[in-house]
Amino acid sequence: MIPEVGQFALMLALGLALVQATLPLLGAWRGVPEWIAVARPAARAQSLFVLLALLCLTYAFLTNDFSVAYVAENSNTALPWFYRIGAVWGAHEGSLLLWASILSVWTLVVTFRSRSLPPDFTARVLGVMGWVSVGFLLFMLIASNPFTRMFPVPLNGRDLNPLLQNPGLVLHPPLLYMGYVGFVVPFAFAISALLDGRLDAAWARWSRPWTTAAWLFLTLGIAVGSWWSYSVLGWGGWWFWDPVENASFMPWLVGTALIHSLAVTDKRGAFKSWTVLLAIFAFSLSLLGTFLVRSGVLVSVHAFATDPRRGIFILMFLAVVVGLSLLLYAWRAPTVKGGGNFHVLSRETLLLVNNVLLISAAFAVLLGTLYPLILEGMAVGKISVGPPYFNTVFVPLTLPIVFLAAIGAGVRWKQQKLRPLLRYLWPPFVVCLAAGIGFSIWYTGEVRALVIVAVVSAFWVMLLSARDIWGRIRRNLAGANRWYRVPRHVLGMTLAHFGLGVFVLGVTLAGTGSMEKDVNMAPGDSVSLAGYTFRFEGVTKLRGPNYTATQGAVSVSRDGHRVALLHPQKRVYIVQTSPMTEAGIQSGLFRDLYVSLGDPTGGGAWAMRIYYKPMVRWIWLGALFMALGGLVAALDRRYRLTVARGAAPAPRTPVPPAHPVPVSPGNP
Amino acid sequence: MVRYLVSFGLFAILVALLAVGLGHDPRRIPSPLIGKPAPQFSLPELAHPERTLSRKDLLGKVTLFNVWASWCVSCRDEMRVLDALAKSGVVPIYGLNYKDHRTAALEWLKAFGNPYVVNAFDQAGRVAINWGVYGVPETFVVDAKGIIRYKQIGPITPYALNRKILPLVRRLQEEARR
Amino acid sequence: MRRLYPLLLLLLLMPAVPAVRAASPAAAPTVPTSGFTNPREDARYHALLKNLRCLVCQNESLQDSQAGLAKDLRREVRDQMRQGKSNRDIVRYLVARYGDFVLYRPPLMHSTYLLWFGPFIGLLIGIVVLVALVRKRARAPDGEPPPDGARKRLVELLRDREGPKT
Known part of the structure; x- marks a missing residue:
């Protein structure tokens, strides 16, 4: 019934x-x-x-x-x-x-x-x-x-x-879809504005909180998915550039570009037709992701049971929705007039650079994801495009973004004088450069250019974000405002940028500092890795609600003190008899100890994979900061056009100042 | 206007590509061995361990080289097609029994039929690797000079047999006669 | 403000992140699954496998896959390493049998030029457009442009909303 x-x-x-x-x-x-x-x-x-x-x-x-x-x-x-x-x-x-x-x-x-x-x-x-x-x-x-x-x-x-x-199943899809599908709102706003013929700053202002909200959910969804695969798949990785991962990452990249471009359109009325195109792209990529996951055109870990007929339907839907939107765009956008002028050195320019880099990065992901399909379609062989490709191409395209994110927030709209900017930037830059180089060399024990650049950029964006907030608080303390009165959209942006730094630091340090060993261990054997001694205590049998498991016990000690007892499992589910690994992880802010159980190798011995992963939590911590920043920014009152009842009389000047005075490099 | 149509144009190309992609099975990996000489091998026969089967035995005639195992479920489905083909006598079928137990394999042949001229026994799976096998069943069409001309991945369906394999075999036999 | 830098620096560095080089005391010898007792060989073996794709499950590297063929191929890689074959030899061996599909890093060839250079060409186009645009905007006369209809509309809208309340 x-x-x-x-x-x-x-x-x-x-x-x-x-x-x-x-x-x-x-x-x-x-x-x-x-x-x-x-x-x-x-x-x-x-x-x-x-x-x-x-x-x-x-x-x-x-x-x-x-x-x-x-x-x-x-x-x-x-x-x-x-x-x-x-x-x-x-x-x-x-x-x-x-x-x-x-x-x-x-x-x-x-x-x-x-x-x-x-x-x-x-x-x-x-x-x-x-x-x-x-x-x-x-x-x-x-x-x-x-x-x-x-x-x-x-x-x-x-x-x-x-x-x-896995608990990830309860959280990951709803969060991810909230993000993915959420881009329908800025998309609908964009289409409405195009239909209306009034593509203006008001439209951008209305779109901003929605875009930020969708983006923050997408950020959380991707982070949870990454954490899930880290704890389940047993290879200690947190991102594999799998087509399905890419399908959610492309809208994220374009959504991030959209957030920044909307800021320009809202504040300065510029780049309207570009912003509207980005809004269309973000949602189109969500639809494309839906298609890639469900049609079976690409091989992926978590593709759904596939059926080409479903693929045909989604493809037709995609073609109609996106095709019509782009035609509408081509028809209406040419009539849109550009906004205000700005100088070569201005926040507008920097945000444009951000957009160019982000879109190039999204294009790289798209190309890498679809390339096997392209070659096969043209019958010129079959290739795989995996992590080595993406790491090679993606990193150089995105590291400059990290570096520029720190600067962009302190540069004025319209025109920024070079000298005050440099005067503002050079002391922290020197500090970050020295600290970054020193830290990287101490950490890796060698001079590795890419690590140094990444660490310096991460320090840079973290330090400048912290300083930005600190500067505002100080001026509040000196002035009449309460000390914590920082405009929410500024606070949100700064938090998100800080999170970006945390994330980059995590990725870099976890990537270069991870150590692993693949060993056969009999009960009583021990192996040492990164100063920790892992001792295999043996296995026991377990029964879960719908599976049976072999659970290993691995005690970890450092300098003679026990720090952890890890329980990696190998599960066999009763109905679908496929074996599953469940890694044994002890997580910490600065390092994870991670053991996954392989196959028995005879005589009570087991193949085991042992990882020492420094700073890996910072990857998700960074994403949390970004999402939190998104939340704070989306709740900014300036996006709520209605005035709260009972509030103090509304200010006389309804439009917030077009130049939110930054921790100002311009007026020192 | 034209400038603004660029994104539409790119999108149209993308949709066309995806439509083409729907017709392909992404798991199918084309063999780089097509058009190349079949790899050398020399293995004991399945039924008579003391005799060996090697690449030489395939030469001088067009052959099918079928990789199978008793633990492989879809090999069973394939057997009906292979049996009928063997009875027709159009082309000799050589088998490569892959990572199997000798007794299990022989019993399997007794139970489901034996279309093979002779079977090689590749317990370690090394020869199969040399032939680029990544799943059973797989079937190669080898011409009289010992060149691999076609590879069927997965069971031979009647459709694949009549549309692809048999026409190819006949053409290759023509070529060999000339 | 400047006084703060040393403090911030300290904060950044304070976490006692154990350096990667942390000395590892010798423990009872365990056998690596690779069978290579020389850590360098073991590392080379894993680095090689990590960038090769399993053909059966197709979503895992040869290092992680539990499929039968993956195990056989790992054995093959081990044997060839023991015979003193170079990484290049081993990769060539696999590509000859299974094609470029086994490589997670697509080789640079005619059909992959677009893949490898496409993103950077995209970036270049982006930069050219950007430079043109910025120059156009910067050449225009200084000063605030007259508020276009949009901004006026926003102002009106806000005023409408807030008007009755003030």
């Missing part, structure tokens, strides 16, 4: 989405207020029905309703309840429902947070989002229905893919 409710809810949602996608757009075009007024209620109803469907599917999972084929294929009575919730999006059909549900969440939020926008503009935004909903609901009902019944009803389900039975 409940699954039928879900099915029915999806069909109703499709009907409502069609209304949401047509009437408001027509109304905004012809100027019919009644039709425009349909937008909000239709969008809300549509969203609620999709969410109802998601609840129905969750209910089917929780109650082990194996008459639903999707549940039977991805769950089991022995599966713990929290993984049953995760299993809702553990395979293709359900994750598509999650996609649609998250689109609904964003739609709902837009209906509530858009009261201050002109009604015709909101109507267009919701209409565009409606078309995206129509596409995904149609796809689900035609080719990927999660509610399809199965007869005869199996006694038990085939269980969730063991690879997915």
Whole structure:
């Protein structure tokens, strides 16, 4: 019964989405207020029905309703309840429902947070989002229905893919999709502005918090995914440049570019047509990612069970949505006039440089991901494009961004005089250069140019970010403001830049400082690595709820003191008998100790892989800082056009100063 | 206007590429050995360990060289097609028994049929590596001069047999006769 | 402000990040899975395997894969190393059998020029466009441009919103 409710809810949602996608757009075009007024209620109803469907599917999972084929294929009575919730999006059909549900969440939020926008503009935004909903609901009902019944009803389900039975499953997809799908909002804003013909600074101002919000979720989602693969896959890596990882990383890069370009368009009215194009790109790459993951055109670790027919549908959808958007862009963008002028040395220029670098980096990822496909399509051989390629090409394109991020925040809009800037920058630069070089050489024990450049850049962006905030606090202390009064968008930006430094430092130091050993160990054997002694104590058998495991015990000591007891596991899940590794990790702020269990090699001995990973947590810590920065920035009051009730009388000058006075290199 | 159409043009190319990509199986790795001489080998026969089979035995006629194992499920599906082909006598089939147990392999042949002229026994899998095998079953078409002309990855389907393998075999036999 | 730098420096460096070179006392000998007791050989073996792709699972390197063929290929690599073959020889051996697909680092050849140089060509184009744009904007006369419709609209909008409240 409940699954039928879900099915029915999806069909109703499709009907409502069609209304949401047509009437408001027509109304905004012809100027019919009644039709425009349909937008909000239709969008809300549509969203609620999709969410109802998601609840129905969750209910089917929780109650082990194996008459639903999707549940039977991805769950089991022995599966713990929290993984049953995760299993809702553990395979293709359900994750598509999650996609649609998250689109609904964003739609709902837009209906509530858009009261201050002109009604015709909101109507267009919701209409565009409606078309995206129509596409995904149609796809689900035609080719990927999660509610399809199965007869005869199996006694038990085939269980969730063991690879997915990890806390990461509960967190990673919702966060990732919040980000991925969230780019639909700036996309819809951009399309509406193009349809409207009024591509202006107001549009950029409205788009900013939405873009930042989507971006912060995407940042978190990617970070959780990376942490998940680190703890499960057993090779101690945190990023493999797998096509699916790249599929989420490309929108992130373009989204980051979009955030920065929106800042220019908002503050200075410049680069409007470029910004609108970026908004289209960011969402297009999300759709492209959806296509790559589900069509099976590329080999990947976590690709869904693939079916070319599904691929054809998504590709057609992608072609229509993106193709039409780009045509609309080509039609409308030429009429857009450029904004204000600026000098060669100005924040505008630096943000443009940021955009060029980020887009080149995104292009490198796109090229590397699709190149095997290109060559195969032209029948000129088959190649693999793996981590060595990406590391070689990606790093030189992105390191300058780290370096420039630190400077950009302190440079003035429109025109920056060179000498005060240099006077402002040289002392910290000298400090970072000396500290970075010294630290790198001490750390690696040799002179490695790339490590030095990375470490110096990381110190540089961290130091300047800290100094920026410190400078503001000091001026607050001297002035009338409370000391902590720092504009949130500035604080957010600074936090995110600081996080970038933390991240780069983590990547560099974990990358160069990691040590590993592949050894055969019998109980009682010990091996030393990076000053730690790892002693293999033996294995025991364990029973989990739906698996049996062999658990090793490895005690780690340093200078005779025990620091950790690690329990790497090798699990065999009862239903899907594939073996799974679960690494034994002791994490610390400055180093991880990591052991993964291989195969028995006879005589009680086991193959084992032992890692010492310094600073690896800083990678995710950096991402957390970035996301936190995004959160703080997205909550800035300047994006809320409504004035809080009961607040002090609104300031006379409604537009915030176009030159937010920086910790000013200009007026020392 | 044209300037603004650049992104649309690039996107159109991308979509075309992806559409082409949908028709390919990304897991299929084309063999670099096509058009090259079949690798040398010399292995004991499966049924008669004292005799050896080597590359020489394949020469002078067009042959199929089929890699199989008793633990391989899809080899079983393939057996019907191979059996029919062997009975038709169009082309001799040589087998390479890959990483198997001798008794298990012989029993398997008894149970599911034996289309092979003779089988080589590659317990260590070394010869298979030299032939670039990465999954069983795989089948090579080797011409009379010992050159590899085609590789079927996965079981031979009736479709692949009639559309690709048999026409190729006939053409190669023509060539050999001339 | 300047007084702060030494402090900040100290903060940055204070974490007692154990240097990579931390002395490792000799422990009871354990056998590396590679069978190479010489650490340099062992490291070379793993570095080589890390950049080779397993053909069966296709998403793991030869180092990480547990597939039967991966084990056989690891054995092959070990044997060839023992025979004194260079990395280049071993890679050539694998490529001859399985094609360029086994290499995670695509070789530089005609068909991969675009792959290797494309991103940098993209960057170059970006820089050219950027320079042209900045020069155009910088050549224009100084001073704030007259507020275009957009900014005016934003100002009006904000005023509308806030007007009644003031």
